[in-house]
Amino acid sequence: MNILIFSTNSKYSDYPVGGAETSLRLIAEKFAAIGENVVYVTQSRSKLPSVRVRMVRGVSVYEISPLKWPSFGGWLFQGLKERFARWQLLFFLVRIIRKEKIDIIHTYSEYPDTFDVLRIREKFFMDFKVVIRIAGLGWRGKVSSGNLKKEIEWVINQADAVNFISEGSRDLVFEEMGKLDMQATPRSQVVMDIGFNNNVFSRKWVWPAREPFQMAMVASFNYNNQRQKRQDLLVEAMHLLRDRNMVLHFMGQGANFSRIRDLAGKYGLEDRVIFHGYVSQRKLEDILVASHLFCLATNHEGVPKSMLEAMALGVPSIVSDVRPLNSYIQDTVNGFLCPNTPHAWAGYISDIADGRYDLRRISDNGVGYIKEKYIPDENIITYRSAFLRLLRQSSSERFCPVVPGREPSPEDMAKPGT
Missing domain, CATH: 3.40.50.2000 (Glycogen Phosphorylase B;)
Incomplete structure (x- = not known):
């Protein structure tokens, strides 16, 4: 498989990040360790515009530093500056997807990262699969504010699979979606977490x-x-x-x-x-x-x-x-x-x-x-099985949750997206 992991912030940078970025880096490096071609695309904090490529533990890490506009006063100029920087990041992302012949993209941020990846697939008629990691309720604030509800619904419905990191977390996510009257039904589910460094x-x-x-x-x-x-x-x-x-x-x-x-x-x-x-x-x-x-x-x-x-x-x-x-x-x-x-x-x-x-x-x-x-060397094998199964299926098909150590229960089968 040719796997691309995309997050605006990442553990490959020298500034503090959260557990999601830590897990995505570990997934990338464990996939590389078992022979998969893995690319990680992220944004650099460098002040100079550049595209830096380096190999880290078998992972091709692309760190993109957009050309920055001079700072002007006012929210309008700041908004244009941020949009210009984002456009550059996505421009290079499209080129990397084509160059590396990517089969599957793994993300974690519903908006903007996964939203942008899905729009790229739609706009350029690409056929890669998208797996989004949802580990908690970080999306809830964006939805409850009323600004991004439709966008996040669209992301969850359009992604080929949602990676919930535990059954308890998945149930909590579905419950909160119900409270917010969200019309979001994942196409497929992968219920597991990678673990952490041994x-x-x-x-x-x-x-x-x-x-x-x-x-x-x-x-x-x-x-x-x-x-x-x-x-x-x-x-x-x-x-x-x-x-x-x-x-x-x-x-x-x-x-x-x-x-x-x-x-x-x-x-x-x-x-x-x-x-x-x-x-x-x-x-x-x-x-x-x-x-x-x-x-x-x-x-x-x-x-x-x-x-x-x-x-x-x-x-x-x-x-x-x-x-x-x-x-x-x-x-x-x-x-x-x-x-x-x-x-x-x-x-x-x-x-x-x-x-x-x-x-x-x-x-x-x-x-x-x-x-x-939570041994990553073992869990990555289950991730690979889930990703390969996803690649073999058409966009309209769904598969049951992958829960390490047991077969899907009747309760699993009743969940959305199964």
Whole structure:
């Protein structure tokens, strides 16, 4: 297969990106490792116009830096400048698709990335397949604002397959689409995730003997109408636990960073709630393996990469009892599920710190869960089977969800797009 992965931002750049870009890079490199021809197209942050091509672990990476207009005042000029830069990116994308004789394109952003790829296919009468990764509810804000509902419906209906990263995530997406009265029915589904780099298994958590009781949360500080990430719950819980010898580490950045830091300051928790910002992978692992507990407080989640990496390291995890997190975690078996209130978080953390649960057993169960489901060298084989099957079928055909380890159930067959 000739596979092209397209994302405006990517893990091949030198600036922070999210879990979707991390997964797409891993998919690209694992496909290359099993002999597929893989191209990754992304936008460069270089100030000079250029098209840079380099080979990274078997992947041909095209980094496109558009020619930039001089900056003028006013929203009109800014809009024209952005459209001109986007046009250049897509111009080179079309040339690369033709040059590399691409069979299938994998994307993750419904709009604009996948929208633009589908328009290219339509405009130039190309016959490549399109697979879009939908890992969470990032699209919901674009739809609920009323500006892009039709465009995102069109993308989901026109893509040849949607890659949902878990059954719980898929069910949540369909539920939210229903609430928004979206007329979106995926043609086909692939239900799985690639996993993450195996080198995370080279280190192992052991119960830290020293005090204070250390906790860590790794997540962006998002703030929107849905208030996705809930660092505020953990700060409120730390305020309730102010008489306990505990320290909470936050790693990440985002629009809500200052608000959460101010909340910690309001409660006088400057020495007990530590804000690290973005950190290197090495420092992140250093903090995690030195922590007694990993925390993820959120209203919903796409791919809980930070939680899965913590589990792979063996760090016991406590997460919000929300979908799809509660499809990964069995309470008190391979982690802990907590209701989203400050008192619930404070109470559960206190019980864990007091030794009411066998954290070594929970740690071992978490590692076992990850090794069973999230090994990329194994998961890429399932991805290849799904992609090949998609290429063999005509545009009007559909196929059932690919869920590693089991046959599609009657419930799967009843889902849209099956």
